[in-house]
Amino acid sequence: MEDEHANAYAITADGLTRSFGRGPGEKTAVDGITFRVRRGQIFGILGPNGAGKTTTVKMLSTLLLPTSGRATVLGVDLSDHKAGRMLRSRINTVSGGERGLYYRLSGRQNLQFFADLYGIPKRDQKTLIDGLLDMVGLSDAADMKVENYSRGMKQRIHIARALVNSPEVLFLDEPTVGLDPEISRQIRALVRRLADGGTTVVLTTHYMYEAEELCEETIIISRGRIVGSGTVGDIKGIVSESTVVRVVTDADPLPAAESVRTYPGVRRVSVQSVGGRFDVRIDTDGEDGASMRHIEDRFREYGIRSIGYDEPTLEDAYLRLVEGEP
């Protein structure tokens, strides 16, 4: 049975729990989560800041012992500390942010150092490291000290560092946080290539477009618990009955927005000022002609530029799940 699981799933988590502190101050960061990650897929763990995403990744990557529950990675039971150590040569992690590199070493020296720690034979290191630097687009900056790298370059060398041992499972903890759109797009393309090559990728993010573009399956965590799971389509299905009405006006329609918020079936109303115009977004329970007419009537005095329906997005489903709305 264990072997079957090990073959079918790269990761299993059953009632995985992690608490910090003791007594009245005890805080449960991850509270009994259960999920499966198939081999070779990109699996998303979504959730707001402090939801328990990083704690989950740390447990699965052997950097943190669970308080209770059971997890296996590549068939290795993580509650067995010694077995967990053996697993380390087969997995790796990338964290968002600028820390985690030796700044006085060049990008190439950082990779050589970690390749040595992973026992990569010297004769293979040059080809491997040149290939990784090329993959992350840092061949030209390979011999520059990391302290002179931009944030995007640091994040790319982080990814290269995590690939020195050709991991079967790669954990990416908010890998594009704080990066500009172009670098983020390059990193997403890289993640896709890794998955196409057979690497199982676990991606934590709170960028919905990233999850929508990359993840085959996801779980959504809020306050340490799973509040939604499935494919992106499954999760979007939660809001399939919903309708989003978008109204663009010339004048500030705040009074109208406030009154629409009280209409039956209206879940949320937001107003954003964009380029001198006002973009109103109204989330409703469903397509309702009467409501639409009411909305149009209410906003007319503010000069309607356009009005229409939008498809609900993953973000709509995410917000509904995270905010605990029915």
Add this chain to the structure above:
Amino acid sequence: MRPRAVVAAFKQQAIHFISDPQWIIPSILSPLLFTAVMLMLYRDLTGPVVLQAVLGGGVLGMWANTLFSSSYSISFDRYNGTLEPLLLSPSEITDIVAGRALWNALIGLSNALLVFLVSELVFHTEVSLLDPVMFFLTLVLTLVSLAVIGILLSTAFVLSRMGSVVASMAEYPIYVLSGALVPITILPSGLQYISYALPPTWGVDAVKLAAVEGYQSMMGADMLVDIAMVILLTVLYFLIARFLLKRIERRILETGSSTVY
């Protein structure tokens, strides 16, 4: 242990050292100042006493360098955010700390030799060594024993945010207890027992036996006893340090404190 990881950590520490000029202070200026002060104190004396002053300066420099670079080893990674990637690798933390300690020891040795050179060239001390080969060998042994104490102290840095206080507190006692500064025979008897439990004490005794003609060794021990004791205690301290580092790694995984500093 993985020799490759030890060598990698040695190289990494070397690059960090070379590219960071602040290490000139503990590694070069500090031992020179120690020696200068001691030679000034003993300026009216000649012969073996002067040699002991120079030896003391060398050992002080080696210890200051080892203490502050090796003991800070892991906490640097925690501060730098590199402790997680290190823990995640299949290599032991002991490999990494040991590799760095070896580099620090090498620098410490060059400090000691620099002290001798400056004593000769600047202070014209006319130091002559009784047995230069044994002197060099025992100096290396002493240095390794100091490096192992540095590894042991690195655990204090991980366990407590006040690790730097522990390291600072450990600086002067080792100078006195190892016999580098003054002969341990003039210390209170209770303190002498602590001295005997420290590996560098036996190393310093061996260094003096190899260097100073007519030196009365500690407890009448001969060179072989000194060398056997320094090796035995160094191995023992290393095993304790390795055990503690493994326990600390386990504790970090339990508390999730790999990025807390």
